[in-house]
Amino acid sequence: MHTLGIATVCLSGTLDDKLTAAAAAGFDGVEVFEPDLVAAADGPEEVRARCADLGLSIDLYQPFRDFEAVPPGLLRANLRRAEAKFAVMERLGADLMLVCSSVHPDAVDDDDLAAEHLHLLAERAAGHGVRLAYEALAWGRHVATYDRAWRIVRRADHPNLGLCLDSFHILSRGSDPAAIRVIPPEKLFFLQLADAPHLDMDVLQWSRHHRLFPGQGAFDLPGFLRTVLGTGYTGPLSLEVFNDVFRQSDPRVAAVDALRSLLGLQEAAGHTALPAPPRLDGTAFVEIGAGPGADAEVTGALEALGFTRGGEHRSKPVSLWEQGSARVLVNRAAAAEGATAVAAIAVESTDPPASARRAERLLAPVLPREHRAGEADLAAVAAPGGTSVFFCRTDAAEGWRADFAPTGEVPDPGAGLTAVDHVALTQQTDDFDGAALFYRTVFGLHPEKAAEVAAPFGLMRSLSMTDAERRVRIALSVAAVRRGGWAPGVPHPQHVAFATADAATAAARLRGAGLLLEIPGNYYDDLDARLDLPPDRLALMRERSLLYDRDEHGELLHCYTPVLGSRVFFEAVQRIGGYTGYGAPNAPVRMAAHRRERLARSRAARPHWSPPTPTQR
Ligand SMILES: O=C(O)c1ccc(O)c(O)c1
Numbered sequence: 001m002h003t004l005g006i007a008t009v010c011l012s013g014t015l016d017d018k019l020t021a022a023a024a025a026g027f028d029g030v031e032v033f034e035p036d037l038v039a040a041a042d043g044p045e046e047v048r049a050r051c052a053d054l055g056l057s058i059d060l061y062q063p064f065r066d067f068e069a070v071p072p073g074l075l076r077a078n079l080r081r082a083e084a085k086f087a088v089m090e091r092l093g094a095d096l097m098l099v100c101s102s103v104h105p106d107a108v109d110d111d112d113l114a115a116e117h118l119h120l121l122a123e124r125a126a127g128h129g130v131r132l133a134y135e136a137l138a139w140g141r142h143v144a145t146y147d148r149a150w151r152i153v154r155r156a157d158h159p160n161l162g163l164c165l166d167s168f169h170i171l172s173r174g175s176d177p178a179a180i181r182v183i184p185p186e187k188l189f190f191l192q193l194a195d196a197p198h199l200d201m202d203v204l205q206w207s208r209h210h211r212l213f214p215g216q217g218a219f220d221l222p223g224f225l226r227t228v229l230g231t232g233y234t235g236p237l238s239l240e241v242f243n244d245v246f247r248q249s250d251p252r253v254a255a256v257d258a259l260r261s262l263l264g265l266q267e268a269a270g271h272t273a274l275p276a277p278p279r280l281d282g283t284a285f286v287e288i289g290a291g292p293g294a295d296a297e298v299t300g301a302l303e304a305l306g307f308t309r310g311g312e313h314r315s316k317p318v319s320l321w322e323q324g325s326a327r328v329l330v331n332r333a334a335a336a337e338g339a340t341a342v343a344a345i346a347v348e349s350t351d352p353p354a355s356a357r358r359a360e361r362l363l364a365p366v367l368p369r370e371h372r373a374g375e376a377d378l379a380a381v382a383a384p385g386g387t388s389v390f391f392c393r394t395d396a397a398e399g400w401r402a403d404f405a406p407t408g409e410v411p412d413p414g415a416g417l418t419a420v421d422h423v424a425l426t427q428q429t430d431d432f433d434g435a436a437l438f439y440r441t442v443f444g445l446h447p448e449k450a451a452e453v454a455a456p457f458g459l460m461r462s463l464s465m466t467d468a469e470r471r472v473r474i475a476l477s478v479a480a481v482r483r484g485g486w487a488p489g490v491p492h493p494q495h496v497a498f499a500t501a502d503a504a505t506a507a508a509r510l511r512g513a514g515l516l517l518e519i520p521g522n523y524y525d526d527l528d529a530r531l532d533l534p535p536d537r538l539a540l541m542r543e544r545s546l547l548y549d550r551d552e553h554g555e556l557l558h559c560y561t562p563v564l565g566s567r568v569f570f571e572a573v574q575r576i577g578g579y580t581g582y583g584a585p586n587a588p589v590r591m592a593a594h595r596r597e598r599l600a601r602s603r604a605a606r607p608h609w610s611p612p613t614p615t616q617r
């Protein structure tokens with residue numbers, strides 16, 4: 001197995017913050033980014049000792065810039081600069097230096113000269129026991145592709161000179177990685193891995209601000225890694241991700257996300273020691289934490305939707321509400337007055353202990369569980385954003401349901417909800433990419449189409465993920481930038497969507513209870529203009545405040561409750577003919593309706609309306 005590394009430039013803080021975080025996450029090694037060392041209080045010897053204490057190897061010292069193919073005066077200065085850096089590396093105990101292709105305006109377009117200069121540098125490096133890994137920057141002045149870098153390295157023909165391949169530089173330019181196959185593995189000195197979203201922009205800006213950890217972007221990194229490993233490359237797999245958010249995030253969290261991404265990438269490339277994800281058979285239950293005042297709103301909505309309180313937990317203030325395979329636990333223990341949140345998502349696993357072991361191998365924090373003798377010991381891990389994740393089997397004799405004493409209440413046959421269709425969690429801006437990675441890798445889900453919608457309170461990005469049989473669906477969304485002071489939207493709303501074959505009935509029942517989110521006429525005028533629906537269908541949607549969408553597979557009818565307590569609401573979704581989406585185009589209409597509904601409620605509660613105070617947002 002390959003050792004796993006991370007460049008210190010990926011993480012926030014001082015060099016010591018970064019090294020501590022990388023080691024705590026479980027990385028084997030680091031690339032020391034030169035500016036991190038220059039700014040460090042410790043000398044190279046102390047950094048070397050610190051890394052040794054932490055169990056980190058220093059796999060690479062980087063970057064050495066603007067060296068090759070320059071006029072003689074510059075070459076002399078560059079060699080002097082290099083000698084000083086070789087001396088630093090000796091003190092650091094690092095024996096591999098990254099040399100990136102020159103961006104210098106005086107560099108000349110001459111591969112023979114570049115090869116000659118790199119040979120010279122390699123000869124000097126050898127004197128210090130240092131080897132050089134030459135990397136083509138995608139924006140290099142003359143050398144911008146790995147195949148050209150390889151031609152130069154071959155021509156230079158020095159045992160201390162090899163290549164560094166960086167997935168970003170290769171995939172961002174659309175270069176075909178296939179030619180990597182011809183490079184002998186002993187000449188592949190180093191491999192840097194980074195993903196990125198597809199962006200149509202200057203490649204340097206793209207690289208310096210928008211790189212992502214593998215699996216978070218749009219590049220085919222599994223294919224790339226397979227190609228590189230196919231050569232027989234045995235060196236480290238090292239992350240080099242320049243990202244504005246990660247470089248401001250808690251390095252301990254970012255380092256864990258980083259390592260999880262590498263483990264996920266190895267699995268996707270077919271080089272893994274991870275246990276395979278057990279098959280998921282649906283969402284067993286969703287647990288809503290509801291504080292005083294909010295619990296009545298939540299249970300009122302569940303009743304309106306046709307749920308029955310089927311059980312009471314034997315030792316905790318938790319009720320089980322159920323209908324078909326849709327189950328909601330309402331936990332009155334933890335939440336503050338008026339607060340609501342998705343406290344837990346429980347997925348049906350064919351092998352819950354194996355799911356938990358996999359989660360643990362993917363660095364998910366295992367939650368200590370309080371359970372009394374005789375109560376189910378559910379395997380639980382903490383997901384980002386304060387949600388717990390349980391793995392369970394509802395049909396098992398010793399399963400979680402036995403913890404609930406049956407109430408004997410008779411199920412309401414009327415509403416026709418059948419299961420949890422999806423759980424939608426809005427993320428803090430900085431948590432989005434990490435949360436997506438978490439649910440994908442830990443559950444073994446694949447991402448669906450990402451969407452972007454212009455919403456009332458700013459652009460929203462969303463990404464959903466599901467298993468092969470579409471039994472478990474998680475939808476994440478995020479405001480594209482951080483919010484300022486004007487924040488009238490519900491902060492980080494979450495919702496549970498229930499599947500039904502009859503959304504019109506669900507809407508009628510909600511309206512009967514005063515819990516249907518009303519959708520304005522403009523929406524239906526627009527639907528008519530865009531989609532030319534049969535007038536009677538459109539009239540029914542308009543009358544019931546049903547939202548509509550369609551894709552190449554089918555259609556969607558859906559409706560919502562108001563926000564219950566601080567941030568949770570419910571949705572009924574009717575998928576017709578294999579519709580695969582989530583009604584993303586309707587999200588802005590829903591958000592505006594939620595805001596109007598909250599304002600109307602707060603006006604009704606007070607005789608003289610005043611603008612909402614921050615606590616009411
Ligand atoms: O953006 C840069 O300058 C830079 C430096 C070193 C690298 O390995 C790299 O991929 C980019």
Ligand SMILES: [Mg+2]
Pocket residue numbers: 135166192240
């Ligand atoms: Mg690089």
